[in-house]
Amino acid sequence: xxxxxxxxxxxxxxxxxxxxxxxxxxxxxxxxxxxxxxxxxxxxxxxxxxxxxxxxxxxxxxxxxxxxxxxxxxxxxxxxxxxxxxxxxxxxxxxxxxxxxxxxxxxxxxxxxxxxxxxxxxxxxxxxxxxxxxxxxxxxxxxxxxxxxxxxxxxxxxxxxxxxxxxxxxxxxxxxxxxxxxxxxxxxxxxxxxxxxxxxxxxxxxxxxxxxxxxxxxxxxxxxxxxxxxxxxxxxxxxxxxxxxxxxxxxxxxxxxxxxxxxxxxxxxxxxxxxxxxxxxxxxxxxxxxxxxxxxxxxxxxxxxxxxxxxxxxxxxxxxxxxxxxxxxxxxxxxxxxxxxxxxxxxxxxxxxxxxxxxxxxxxxxxxxxxxxxxxxxxxxxxxxxxxxxxxxxxxxxxxxxxxxxxxxxxxxxxxx
Amino acid sequence: xxxxxxxxxxxxxxxxxxxxxxxxxxxxxxxxxxxxxxxxxxxxxxxxxxxxxxxxxxxxxxxxxxxxxxxxxxxxxxxxxxxxxxxxxxxxxxxxxxxxxxxxxxxxxxxxxxxxxxxxxxxxxxxxxxxxxxxxxxxxxxxxxxxxxxxxxxxxxxxxxxxxxxxxxxxxxxxxxxxxxxxxxxxxxxxxxxxxxxxxxxxxxxxxxxxxxxxxxxxxxxxxxxxxxxxxxxxxxxxxxxxxxxxxxxxxxxxxxxxxxxxxxxxxxxxxxxxxxxxxxxxxxxxxxxxxxxxxxxxxxxxxxxxxxxxxxxxxxxxxxxxxxxxxxxxxxxxxxxxxxxxxxxxxxxxxxxxxxxxxxxxxxxxxxxxxxxxxxxxxxxxxxxxxxxxxxxxxxxxxxxxxxxxxxxxxxxxxx
Numbered sequence: 001x002x003x004x005x006x007x008x009x010x011x012x013x014x015x016x017x018x019x020x021x022x023x024x025x026x027x028x029x030x031x032x033x034x035x036x037x038x039x040x041x042x043x044x045x046x047x048x049x050x051x052x053x054x055x056x057x058x059x060x061x062x063x064x065x066x067x068x069x070x071x072x073x074x075x076x077x078x079x080x081x082x083x084x085x086x087x088x089x090x091x092x093x094x095x096x097x098x099x100x101x102x103x104x105x106x107x108x109x110x111x112x113x114x115x116x117x118x119x120x121x122x123x124x125x126x127x128x129x130x131x132x133x134x135x136x137x138x139x140x141x142x143x144x145x146x147x148x149x150x151x152x153x154x155x156x157x158x159x160x161x162x163x164x165x166x167x168x169x170x171x172x173x174x175x176x177x178x179x180x181x182x183x184x185x186x187x188x189x190x191x192x193x194x195x196x197x198x199x200x201x202x203x204x205x206x207x208x209x210x211x212x213x214x215x216x217x218x219x220x221x222x223x224x225x226x227x228x229x230x231x232x233x234x235x236x237x238x239x240x241x242x243x244x245x246x247x248x249x250x251x252x253x254x255x256x257x258x259x260x261x262x263x264x265x266x267x268x269x270x271x272x273x274x275x276x277x278x279x280x281x282x283x284x285x286x287x288x289x290x291x292x293x294x295x296x297x298x299x300x301x302x303x304x305x306x307x308x309x310x311x312x313x314x315x316x317x318x319x320x321x322x323x324x325x326x327x328x329x330x331x332x333x334x335x336x337x338x339x340x341x342x343x344x345x346x347x348x349x350x351x352x353x354x355x356x357x358x359x360x361x362x363x364x365x366x367x368x369x370x371x372x373x374x375x376x377x378x379x380x381x382x383x384x385x386x387x388x389x390x391x392x393x394x395x396x397x398x399x400x401x402x403x404x405x406x407x408x409x410x411x412x413x414x415x416x417x
Numbered sequence: 418x419x420x421x422x423x424x425x426x427x428x429x430x431x432x433x434x435x436x437x438x439x440x441x442x443x444x445x446x447x448x449x450x451x452x453x454x455x456x457x458x459x460x461x462x463x464x465x466x467x468x469x470x471x472x473x474x475x476x477x478x479x480x481x482x483x484x485x486x487x488x489x490x491x492x493x494x495x496x497x498x499x500x501x502x503x504x505x506x507x508x509x510x511x512x513x514x515x516x517x518x519x520x521x522x523x524x525x526x527x528x529x530x531x532x533x534x535x536x537x538x539x540x541x542x543x544x545x546x547x548x549x550x551x552x553x554x555x556x557x558x559x560x561x562x563x564x565x566x567x568x569x570x571x572x573x574x575x576x577x578x579x580x581x582x583x584x585x586x587x588x589x590x591x592x593x594x595x596x597x598x599x600x601x602x603x604x605x606x607x608x609x610x611x612x613x614x615x616x617x618x619x620x621x622x623x624x625x626x627x628x629x630x631x632x633x634x635x636x637x638x639x640x641x642x643x644x645x646x647x648x649x650x651x652x653x654x655x656x657x658x659x660x661x662x663x664x665x666x667x668x669x670x671x672x673x674x675x676x677x678x679x680x681x682x683x684x685x686x687x688x689x690x691x692x693x694x695x696x697x698x699x700x701x702x703x704x705x706x707x708x709x710x711x712x713x714x715x716x717x718x719x720x721x722x723x724x725x726x727x728x729x730x731x732x733x734x735x736x737x738x739x740x741x742x743x744x745x746x747x748x749x750x751x752x753x754x755x756x757x758x759x760x761x762x763x764x765x766x767x768x769x770x771x772x773x774x775x776x777x778x779x780x781x782x783x784x785x786x787x788x789x790x791x792x793x794x795x796x797x798x799x800x801x802x803x804x805x806x807x808x809x810x811x812x813x814x815x816x817x818x819x820x821x822x823x824x825x826x827x828x829x830x831x832x833x834x
Contacts, residue, residue, distance in 0.1 A: 193645035210644060214691055225799050226680040227627060227705050227773035228610035231670075233797065238681050239666060246663035249656060253648075263643035264655050265691040267684045274631060274682040274701045274739075276800070284691045288644050322691075356644035380650065382642050383693065 006103075006110045006406045010395040013102045016049065017394065020082070020098060021090045029385025030090050033155065034083040034125040034134070035063060035167040042082055046101065046122055053105030055120060060175040062143070063124035063167065064135045067104055072117025074412050076405050077177070077185045077368075078103050079121030081135065081360060086155060089190075089387025095375070095394065096188045097122050103402045116409040119182070123360050129153050130160045136360035139177045140367045177367070183412045184334055184369035187361040188401050190389055194380025195353060202393050203350035203400055204374030205338040209362040210288040210354055211295050211327040217244070217306065221315040223271070223279030234277055238269040240315035241281040248285070248305055255301065257294040259354060262287045290327045290354035327354075328362035333408070334371025341403035346396055373401050423520075423527045423823045427812040430519045433466065434811065437499070437515060438507045446802025447507050450572065451500040451542040451551070452480060452584040459499055463518065463539055470522030472537065477592040479560070480541035480584065481552045484521055489534025491829050493822050494594070494602045494785075495520050496538030498552065498777060503572060506607075506804025512792070512811065513605045514539050520819045533826040536599070540777050546570050547577045553780035556594045594784070600829045601751055601786035604778040605818050607806055611797025612770060619810050620767035620817055621791030622755040625707040626779040627771055628744035630716060632702045634661070634723065638732040640688070640696035651694055655686040657732035658698040665702070665722055672718065674711040676771060679704045707744045707771035744771075745779035751788025751825070758820035763813055790818050 023045065024030045024038035032039045043065055050057035050067035057067045069075060080096025100120035107117040124135030130151040137143040151160040164170050191197075196204050221235035245264055252262055263286045269278040287298045303319060310317040335352070342350035353374065361370045375397035378388045440462065441447045441455035449456045460482060467474035467484035474484045486492060497513025517537035524534040541552030547568040554560040568577040581587050608614075613621050638652035662681060669679055680703045687697040704715045720736060727734040752769070759767035770791065778787045792814035795805045 191645065192642050193647060194650060195647065198650075212644070223801065224797065225609050225774060226682060226703055227629070227678065227775070228608060228794075228799060229678065229773075229797060230610060230612060230676070231678055233611060233615075236680070238684065242659055242662045242666065242681065242684075245659045249659065259647070261644065261646065261648055263653070263692070263694055264659065265643060265686065265693055265695065266689045267655065267659075267686050269682065269684050272683045274703050275680070276682055277680055278682065286643055286691050356646075357642060358644070377645075380641070380646060382645060384640065 004110055004112045006106045006402055008102050008106045008398050008402045013098060013395065013398055014391055016101065017094060017098045020094050024084065026087050027385040028090070029088055029387060030084045031087045032082070032084040033086055034127065034129040035163040039083050040167050043122065046082060046097065049101055050120060053101070054108040055104055059172070061164070061169050061172040062135050062138045062174055063169055064139055064175060065122035066175060067101065067120035069104060069108060069117030069119055071115065072107070073115040074409055075117050075119055075182055076408060077119050077121050077182045078187070078401070078405065079123065080187050080189060081123040081126035083125055083127050083129065085127045085383050087385060088383050089385060091190045091387055091389055092192070092382060093126060095190055095389070099188045099398050099401055102398055103405055106402055118405055126360050129155065130163070132358070133360060133363050136363035138174050140363055141176050142363065179367040182368055183408060184331060184371065185361060185364040186334065186371050186373070186401060186405065187359060188373045188375065188397055189359055190377045190382060190387065191374040192357050192377050192382035194377065196374065196376040197378065197380065199351065201349050201351050202376060202396055203342045203346045204353045205335055205342060205350060206330050206355045206372035206374060207335065207352050208290040208330055208354050209328040209359055210290045210356050211292060211325050212358065213287045213295055213299060213324045214322040215285045215302065216320040216322050217241070217283050217285060218318050218320065219281040219315045221277070221279050224277045226275045226277050229277060235314040236277045237281040237315050238278040240309065240317065241267065241283055244305065244309045244317060245283060248302065251301055251305060252298065255297060257289055257291070259356070260287065260289040260294055260298065261356060262298070284322070288356055292327055328365045330361070330365065330371050331369035334369050337404040337408045338371055338373050338400065340407060341400045345400050345403060373397060421527050421529045423523045423819055425519050425523045425815050425819045430515060430812060430815055431808055433518065434511060434515045437511050441501065443504050444802040445507070446505055446804060447501045448504045449499070449501040450503055451544065451546040452580040456500050457584050460539065463499060463514065466518055467537060470518070471525040472521055476589070478581065478586050478589040479552050479555045479591055480586055481556055481592060482539035483592060484518065484537035486521060486525060486534030486536055488532065489524070490532040491826055492534050492536055492599055493825060494536050494538050494599045495604070495818070495822065496540065497604050497606060498540040498543035500542055500544050500546065502544045502800050504802060505800050506802060508607045508804055508806055509609070509799060510543060512607055512806070516605045516815050516818055519815055520822055523819055535822055543777050546572065547580070549775070550777060550780045553777035555591050557780055557784045558593050559780065596784040599785055600825060601748060601788065602778060602781040603751065603788050603790070603818060603822065604776060605790045605792065605814055606776055607794045607799060607804065608791040609774050609794050609799035611794065613791065613793040614795065614797065616768065618766050618768050619793060619813055620759045620763045621770045622752055622759060622767060623747050623772045623789035623791060624752065624769050625747055625771050626745040626776060627705040627707045627773050628709060628712050628742050629775065630704045630712055630741045631739040632719065633737040633739050634658070634700050634702060635735050635737065636698040636732045638694070638696050641694045643692045643694050646694060652731040653694050654698040654732050655695040657726065657734065658684065658700055661722065661726045661734060662700060665719065668718055668722060669715065672714060674706055674708070677704065677706040677711055677715065678773060679715070701739070705773055709744055745782045747778070747782065747788050748786030751786050754821040754825045755788055755790050755817065757824060758817045762817050762820060790814060
């Protein structure tokens, strides 16, 4: 193989992506929630395609699929997830899954004399219909049966155990990936933002996946009549929330980290009636950055603002940390292999960048070197059926990743190269 | 009667108030929703008390009760509503109802030779379990059968027709009050605010009942991923709402009307998920004042702020008028009679004041001169089971109203006095 080049087939790549799109087709996108009939049909189809390509495919007790190259001894794992968000886009997850399939079969086809190759991975429920990163966490040993027992579908309320049973997975064992069998994990994904597009670039090499801090702010005041209670004596929890949310936004804008994002996704007032002064109000605030120091800076600022508002009154304010995930660095060697390949195949059209969204790669990064590649999202749209990427970019991304895989594996076998 | 004084019986007044409190007792308050078994039992009990007092009592097809003095020809109508909000206070409505009963029977007992007296009125559903001011609007001819057909209970979803049938009112006709039979309508109520208490006063004479303007502000932006969408390009409908709500609050505080109140009772973000930038947000804003010019001033300001925010972007903002009720002036002669009585019985402990809440008196004011008297609410608490008023204030309020009734009726018969 040393003198052969692993070459992906663009026509087949695109055809398979469009084929996968038929499972749960909805408008221009897909509705393929984890373990739905259309999700399971897609997984069966993916296993067929793997077997046709000469891979040995098997699915486990949470729906994860591993398509193994039976001849290779030095291998990379390449994949993503095939479930979608509800009524969402056709490329989120699917792109990385078909890249894994295409690159794995390109290695099989290449048929060189070196024992190198790629295994294709398809994870389940990255989109958290039941639990975030369910499949990839199971694959690295971070999911226990107790969590499976208590998880329910956030949309339908169905119990995970029942969903697994209905999908025919109830009696099947779960697979754990043996990290010693892989040089590393690579995942491709649509960017889901507009940074590449805005800079007229075609490839992003992910430096790290952002950490996410989620907070709940709760305001307590006094419920009273909205007509008879003078403004001066009110303890209006809703008004306190609006004032502090506005203050937080203004102060956060003064902090200068370039890529930090924050979002208030939910606000609720209680009792929520037009003629009653709310005695309780809640907001959910999320902050994302790829630098732990920046996340800490924002949290310090947030705590100070909450404390100040609570002391000032007239309402009390409490801050609760709902969840905190640390940023996940992508492996330097993986990044460099992707950068080198992009330098050859997409000169002057690539950049290093953090990932603002979470991905299975952050879970795999806990057990092996991991890397990620982004292709542009048209208009930055994602988690919506209008999500799309130019076909030329889809093809280029797969070529870059394939080239990076070959270089990594060749250097793994012959470190002197 | 000219030389006799109509004298209410404080012990009986308080005993009856506490008796009425037993119907639907809940903690320190009551739960007596309109047409519930406990509400109907209370109405039956009120009719018994009226008949014991020598009044002819009858209930109509919406549960309104009229207790008539059979001998008097010059009369005032005095009353309020006996239904309560859900799990709320014991005096809201009940106080005015028992005042009506007590003053009506004091006139009967006085038994003077002048044909003057008071009829006691008990209205239904002022608290809008089915529709605001249902009973008093029916009594003045402002409720039609079509509205009865379509009204449903906001808590239980029961149809009004079914509730009336279940309460045994289905086949009964509705009474309309003949305004020509009354010199006017008087209603006593707890203040429901803390203005009297804060000024150490015991009687409030209502100048007008506030007008209420209700608005819905709707923000439209673009739904997107909370991790991958840069702050600079977001169109976050929730953030737009927080900013404008804060701005409105600040500007409204700069407008100087002394008693204007405004409330944001409800805020909703859509889809309301922590990781999704909201593409839609809604808030309900209510403004109350007793001066139409002040309400217009606030509305002008609101419209300007909404227009400015909409023009500035990045989200669109629309303003919708949900409802607008005009302020209702209380009759000058009624006010003066109450002020004169308070001057004698509560010297230096009374004031003129607007009512921040709506009351049946605003409906009656459409067909006859109407007046209202307030007694203090301890701590300003209302619409809560902790609602209360000092017994001395309850008694004083009834004495002032009784005195006012006597003076009004004597002057009505002998205008020269």
